[in-house]
Amino acid sequence: MYRYDEFDAAFVGGRVAQFSDQVRRRLSGELNEDQFRPLRLMNGLYLQLHAYMLRIAVPYGTMSSRQLRKLAHIARVYDRGYGHFTTRQNIQFNWPRLKDIPAILDELASVEMHAIQTSGNCIRNITTDQFAGAAADEIIDPRPVAEILRQWSSLHPEFTFLPRKFKIAMTGAPNDRAAIRFHDIGLQAVANASGEIGWEVWVGGGLGRTPMIGKLINSFVPHEHLLAYLESILRVYNRYGRRDNKYKARIKILVHEEGLETIKGQVEAEFAEVRGGVLTLPQAELDRINAYFAPPAFEALAAQKIDVARELILDPAYGRWLEHNLHSHRQPGYVSVTVSLKPIGGAPGDATAEQMEAVADLAERYSFDELRVTHEQNLVLPHVRISDLRAVYDALVAAQLADGNSGLITDMIACPGLDYCALANARSIPIAQAISQKFASEERQKEIGDLKIKISGCINACGHHHVGHIGILGVEKKGGELYQITLGGDATENASVGKILGPGFEADAVPDAIERLVDTYVSRRESPAETFIAAFRRLGDAPFKEALYGAG
Structure with missing residues (x-):
């Protein structure tokens, strides 16, 4: 994991000092908002609907326990006790006060972090596969x-x-x-x-x-x-x-x-x-x-099979977590663990200060002091011994982070939407919460299988709705919020852009519309092994359109 050298430290320290003076001048009235705007954007500071928002860079999504603990500290002391992990593997705080930004940046610099290149017309934070190196x-x-x-x-x-x-x-x-x-x-x-x-x-x-x-x-x-x-x-x-x-x-x-x-x-x-x-x-x-980036000091372990079927009988919740939240590792005896930030009814990507500290503790104890942020708004412990999985799971249960839903219908991407963003036309978070509650049944989620829903509150597509198997775009119409639905998007090596099916839906009608699409898929798939995206490509959009709008 990269460590700052003298140049990095001096560079970030100099930027903190420079921006501290710019904030002082803005607070004193020497700079107006128009003059301040380009300066704050170069330091990751946005002006949202209700407050400033600070976006912090997590280069290529890799963090240490010490850094995550610092983010938890910032959430608790300078914000409202939580942070939001984004699709660029960053984290943003939605409620900092302008006068506190220099102190926050100084705290970040103490753990080799900053907010540079998280905004503005520059090369933004470079993102990678969350399982890189594992x-x-x-x-x-x-x-x-x-x-x-x-x-x-x-x-x-x-x-x-x-x-x-x-x-x-x-x-x-x-x-x-x-x-x-x-x-x-x-x-x-x-x-x-x-x-x-x-x-x-x-x-x-x-x-x-x-x-x-x-x-x-x-x-x-x-x-x-x-x-x-x-x-x-x-x-x-x-x-x-x-x-x-x-x-x-x-x-x-x-x-x-x-x-x-x-x-x-x-x-x-x-x-x-x-x-x-x-x-x-x-x-x-x-x-x-x-x-x-040398590999950690892995133990020489024999390859070990995880008996998911057995655990599903003995402890169904643990079995589901094993089934969905693990990723194969190049080192025998180890796996990568996805920590879901998508609880039923929760805001996708949000984590409290206490939850960040819990994950930091797990990374330090069980994952060689390393963790990752994913572009799908989850966290990852990249190097966990199979023999430690039960201990990790139990700790996640205590932190309310043990949802075994990675890749399932409730593992949604959603932008902050109109609850926070000045550019948004519609709310995203309440739609995600309602869909999550509609499909809360773990048996139902398992029956549906791999299905990616992605939600954006405006055409800027921060929620990646274009590449959702089911995409949802909030638009403004006659002063109200309407939601268009797209099908067939895919962000993988089989890349495709979703197609708009037809007229949009009112917010309270969206969960039922999604259920009709899912029911159509389940009834028309060739077998449970055929994923939603594979079925859509085979069937085309006609049966799904009919499910939403009736026979044309």
Whole structure:
């Protein structure tokens, strides 16, 4: 796990001091809100509906116990006792007072954290697979490269004021758990014919009002040339990206309007100039960063089978947790554990200070002092011995974090929506809560199986509704809230954008509408093994439309 060096510490400390003075000037009236806005956005501070919101970076989703305890402390002392984990693997606090922001940033700096690049038209926090460095299907741990990209992009002099915000995601596994095809740049580790590992580069993906699947611009970029290649893409985008219309300013629009081959030609021309120069990564630097991410001191354990069927009989709740919340590990005798932040009737992604402290304690004791934030708004203990699972589960039960629903219908993504966000048209959290309560039965959830619902409160799609197997978009109509339903989205390597089925629904009608869709799936699937997304692709949207709107 990366540790700040002297440069990192000085850099973050200097930024804290700088922003502290800017806050002082805003509070004294020397700066008005218009003058303060670009300064606060460069430090992750938003002005929401009711208060300021501070978004804190969790680079590539990796944290230590010490850092999570600090977040719990901030939640308790400076906020209302909880934090919200986001789809960019960050955490945000919705109720800090402006006068306290310098103190919060100073507290964060003491544990090697900050809020830089969580807002503004810059390269945002780089995200990865939540099981990076642990997953059995992984080709390479992407986090060392993500750390190099973080250092390269931090206050990059050419890319601090891009046409629009810019998001990068990466995975080291063939199974995409980082939604790389829906990012401005997506990176996937691959091996060439000689067995050398490099990066497949996808460009021009994104959600928002114009969802697009990224296009493959290069099938193999070696490690040592990745910075040069990404810099080439950013230069082309910075030069030609639309600055006259913020709705057309993302690189996805540039790629769409100019065509992939045109953009590729421009990128290759830039790359030819910079390849072999100062952006070439020397092996010594790669080795230095890799050393920070060396595997923990695993015990040499024999492979161990978990008897889920037995536990389902002896202790059904524990059995369900084992069945759904574990992920296979590359090290025999270990698994990765998903800690669900989706309790029945809860706000997806929220965790109290006490719950954060409980997870920090578990990470310190059972997971080599390491934990992860997922882009699906959960937490992960990446390295847990199978023999410790019962102890971990019991502690999660005590913290009210033991829901065994990872990947099931109640494991929803939802943005904060109109309860907090000034951009939202509709509420997201109450819709998620109502659906969660509708499908609270654990037997019903198991019968349905793998089904991803994603909810956004506006067209900006912070809840990723476009890539939900079932997506829900809140819109404003005649002063009220209406919810459109989409089907068929998929954020994996089989990427697809969901299709709007028809007219929207009032808020209180949404849970029943979702139930009709689910009932149609269950009655029409070929077998319980056929997932919702597979059934939808086989059946098409006609039976689902009929379930919602009747025969046309």
